[in-house]
Amino acid sequence: MRDASLPAKRLYWGTRAQRNALGIGVALLLLVLWETVARVKGSVYLPPVTTVAKTFFQEWFSAQFRDQAIPSLYRMLAGYAAASVLGVTLGVLIGAYRRLFRLLDPILQFLRAIPPSAIIPVGILLIGIGDAMKIVVITFGAFWPILINAADGARNVPSERLDTARIFGVGAADQLLSVTLPSAMPGIFAGLRTGLSIAFIMIVVSEMIGSTNGLGYYILQSQRTFAIPEMYAGIVLLAILGYCLNAGFLAVEHRVLAWHHGQSARAV
Amino acid sequence: MNHGGDALLDVSHLQKRYTSSGTLAIEDVTLDVRRAEFVSIVGPSGCGKTTLLKTICGLLHPTGGSVVLDGKLVTSPPPEMVLVFQDYGRSLFPWLTVEGNVAFPLKKKNLSRADKARAIAESLRAVNLEGFAKHYPWQLSGGMQQRVAIARAVAFSPEILLLDEPFASVDALTRAELEDLTLSLRDALGITMLLVTHDIDEAVYLSDRVFVLSPPPSVVVRSFDVPLGRGRDQERTRSEPVFLELRNEIHHLIGRPRPEAAGAALSS
Numbered sequence: 001m002r003d004a005s006l007p008a009k010r011l012y013w014g015t016r017a018q019r020n021a022l023g024i025g026v027a028l029l030l031l032v033l034w035e036t037v038a039r040v041k042g043s044v045y046l047p048p049v050t051t052v053a054k055t056f057f058q059e060w061f062s063a064q065f066r067d068q069a070i071p072s073l074y075r076m077l078a079g080y081a082a083a084s085v086l087g088v089t090l091g092v093l094i095g096a097y098r099r100l101f102r103l104l105d106p107i108l109q110f111l112r113a114i115p116p117s118a119i120i121p122v123g124i125l126l127i128g129i130g131d132a133m134k135i136v137v138i139t140f141g142a143f144w145p146i147l148i149n150a151a152d153g154a155r156n157v158p159s160e161r162l163d164t165a166r167i168f169g170v171g172a173a174d175q176l177l178s179v180t181l182p183s184a185m186p187g188i189f190a191g192l193r194t195g196l197s198i199a200f201i202m203i204v205v206s207e208m209i210g211s212t213n214g215l216g217y218y219i220l221q222s223q224r225t226f227a228i229p230e231m232y233a234g235i236v237l238l239a240i241l242g243y244c245l246n247a248g249f250l251a252v253e254h255r256v257l258a259w260h261h262g263q264s265a266r267a268v
Numbered sequence: 269m270n271h272g273g274d275a276l277l278d279v280s281h282l283q284k285r286y287t288s289s290g291t292l293a294i295e296d297v298t299l300d301v302r303r304a305e306f307v308s309i310v311g312p313s314g315c316g317k318t319t320l321l322k323t324i325c326g327l328l329h330p331t332g333g334s335v336v337l338d339g340k341l342v343t344s345p346p347p348e349m350v351l352v353f354q355d356y357g358r359s360l361f362p363w364l365t366v367e368g369n370v371a372f373p374l375k376k377k378n379l380s381r382a383d384k385a386r387a388i389a390e391s392l393r394a395v396n397l398e399g400f401a402k403h404y405p406w407q408l409s410g411g412m413q414q415r416v417a418i419a420r421a422v423a424f425s426p427e428i429l430l431l432d433e434p435f436a437s438v439d440a441l442t443r444a445e446l447e448d449l450t451l452s453l454r455d456a457l458g459i460t461m462l463l464v465t466h467d468i469d470e471a472v473y474l475s476d477r478v479f480v481l482s483p484p485p486s487v488v489v490r491s492f493d494v495p496l497g498r499g500r501d502q503e504r505t506r507s508e509p510v511f512l513e514l515r516n517e518i519h520h521l522i523g524r525p526r527p528e529a530a531g532a533a534l535s536s
Contacts, residue, residue, distance in 0.1 A: 158358035163327050167345045168373040168424060178375075182363045259363045263406040 047229045052236065055229035060237055064218075069237060072214040075131055076203040079138025083195055087143045088188055091150025096180050101151070112148070116141030116202050120209050129210040134203065141202040142195035149194070153187020154180050186260045189253050196249055200242055276338060276428055276460050277301040277324070283332030284316070284323050293319045295485035296333070301428065306454055306461045308471035311481030312522060317464040318354075320486065321430050324462070325351045338427070350421040351430040354437055356413040360405040366392070366416050367401035373424035391423040394453060411442035415449070422453065428460040429453075435470070444502050447474055451500060468522070472496075472515045473505060480521055490521060 012019065031049050038048035060069070094101040094108075119140050123133040157180050165175045207216025215234055222231035254261070277300060284294040293316035301307045311317055322328045324335050326345040335342040337349060345351075350373075353359040361369050370388045379387065392398050395415040405413050414434060421429055431450070435443040451474060454461050465471050471478045472494055480489045492514060496505060505511055 158355075160353045160355060160359035161361065163322070163351070164353070164359050165372075166327060167325065167349075167351055169345070169347055169376050178372075179361070182361070185363070259404060262404060263362050266406050 044226075044228060047232065051229050052232045056233040056236055059230060059233050068213060068215055068218045068234075069241070071131070072203050072207065072216065073241070075134045075214070076138060076199050078131075079135040079202070080142050080196060080199040082135065082139040083142035083146055083199065084192060086139070087146030087191065087195065088150045091147040091188070091191070092154040092176065092181060092184060094147075095151035095154025095184065096157075096176060108147070112144040116198065117205050117209075120206055123206075124210045129212070133210060134206040134214075137206045138199050138202045142199040145194035145198065146188070146191040149191025150184060150188045153184030153191075156187070157183040186257060189257060193249060193253070196245060200245065204238065274303060275300050276303045276305075277462065278336040279324060279333070280336070281333035282320070282323060282330050282335065284319055284328065285331040286319075292485035294323070294330075296487050297481070298333075299479050299488055299491070301460055301462050303427075304454065304458050304460055305477065306451070306463070306475045307477050307479065308475040309462070309464045309479045309481055310466065310468055310471040310518065310522070311464075311486070312483055313466050316484045316486050317466075317481065318432050320481070321351060321432050321462075321464055325349055325430055327351070347424075348427040349430065350424050350426040350428075351432065352414075352417050352421050352434050354433040356405070356410070356417045356437065360413060360417055360420075362404065362406055364404075365401065366397065366403050366405060366408070366419075369405060369416055370401075370420045370423050373420060387423055391419040394422055394457065395419045395449060409442075410438045411446060414438060414446060418449070418453070422457065422459070426459065428462060431461065431463040433465055434463070436466070443470075448502065450474065455498070468515050468518050469506065472511055472518065473500060473502075478514075478518065480518060492518065 014022075034046075035049045038046050038051075059065075094104060116137060119137055120133075123137050127133040127136060161179050161183060162175060165179045170178065203214070204216040204219070207214035208220045211217040215238055219231055219234040219238075222228070222234060279297060279299050282294055282297040283292070285292050297320060299307070299309070309317060309320070319328065323330050324342070326335070326342045326349070329343070337346055340346070342349075361372065364372070367388055370391050371384060374384050374387060388401070389398070392401060395418050397412065397415050397419060400408065400412070400416075405416055408416070414437070418429075418434070434450075435446050438446065447470060450461065450463070453459055461474075463471070463474060475494050478492045478494060480491070481487075482489050494514065495510060496508065
């Protein structure tokens with residue numbers, strides 16, 4: 001009888017270090033490809049990697065960082081903070097109180113359908129092209145996913161938990177803070193993560209349309225004045241900033257939701 | 269046969285109609301529980317036993333009849349009564365440690381830090397979970413989690429504990445352990461017990477009296493005194509002729525269709 005055993009099939013190729021190295025290797029290969037094509041073809045619209053890199057260090061390690069990047073970051077974080085506070089508060093309330101939800105739902109469904117970019121002209125008319133307009137637009141954009149996910153999280157608190165709090169004499173407001181809010185945290189963080197991405201997109205868009213500084217403005221202005229390496233340098237900086245913000249967010253989530261990750265891991 | 273002291277809980281012609289569907293869950297339930305007594309309510313699944321307990325506990329309002337605890341009408345969850353749910357996964361707080369869960373009912377009690385710590389330690393000791401204070405509930409087995417729920421209830425220093433099929437979600441061996449634990453809690457702390465179960469053997473093993481509930485619209489079909497005395501043992505008690513006779517009689521009774529005389533609660 002033939003031996004029916006087969007070698008165990010490995011799920012992934014190699015060790016983790018080898019896979020990481022492969023990923024980095026592919027990225028480097030693409031950069032080399034870019035450099036080669038740029039040098040050979042010599043298109044003004046695709047400068048070589050080395051030129052972009054030089055411009056990058058030239059621009060962002062100078063006063064430009066303070067003049068362009070800092071305003072963008074400030075506006076984005078301000079808008080995101082406002083969206084988070086408003087979104088979580090209102091979200092948890094409409095999730096916990098069905099009556100409030102039914103009252104507000106039609107208005108909310110309509111407003112959330114508006115793409116945040118469409119609000120920019122309204123913002124310019126009413127508020128101008130200063131910091132305030134961008135912060136308001138970012139708040140509007142990031143608010144919706146935060147609201148909806150927070151509401152969802154608050155709505156799905158197991159009734160036994162709230163009943164238990166009632167049995168222990170915990171009042172309605174305290175129930176909201178000590179039972180509903182912690183229970184809704186996983187949902188809230190899902191909303192906050194999406195809201196962060198939207199805030200990031202909206203800062204660039206709003207600065208391209210109505211601004212005199214900021215990274216969005218910088219990138220568009222570079223394109224218009226044919227400062228092509230600068231344009232790419234701006235995009236690369238955005239990518240790095242976005243990556244850092246996301247990493248920071250994940251680090252916070254990892255701590256706050258440690259209990260949730262532990263519980264989910266256990267459930268498997 | 270008087271197994272306890274005076275009446276602690278008096279449920280009189282209790283009626284509960286679901287507000288959403290209008291169906292009658294509980295038609296006419298009359299039962300009483302004396303101080304330090306262990307009373308079980310047994311009935312087929314789906315006979316509104318959870319609704320009954322929640323109404324007795326004050327979480328739901330009766331549509332007829334009354335619940336009187338220690339001479340006072342129950343209109344909202346009174347501090348002398350705690351309800352332990354069947355699904356510990358949904359009733360325990362996963363973002364808190366075992367210690368945190370057990371401390372939750374103590375929030376309203378304005379205890380000093382030392383007193384609080386003592387109360388928590390005593391509650392954990394009562395359920396044999398010393399040493400697990402810093403664990404999270406989801407790190408523990410099902411039986412241990414239910415013990416955390418019981419410890420949390422005990423920490424509230426109630427006079428009466430309502431248990432909603434508390435051992436239905438654990439395996440048979442753990443069930444026996446938890447049954448004996450509940451008996452010892454009654455003996456050691458003098459807490460009155462009202463337990464709802466579909467398991468006839470469990471009801472007879474644990475109780476001083478057993479009430480048999482009909483399918484909805486529920487009435488008390490009959491009540492039985494359990495002449496087995498204190499100091500019960502899983503092996504010895506369950507093989508005594510009195511035990512077997514009684515559980516068979518109840519089993520036979522539950523198998524029968526509802527008696528014609530609705531609302532009549534007969535005592536044996």
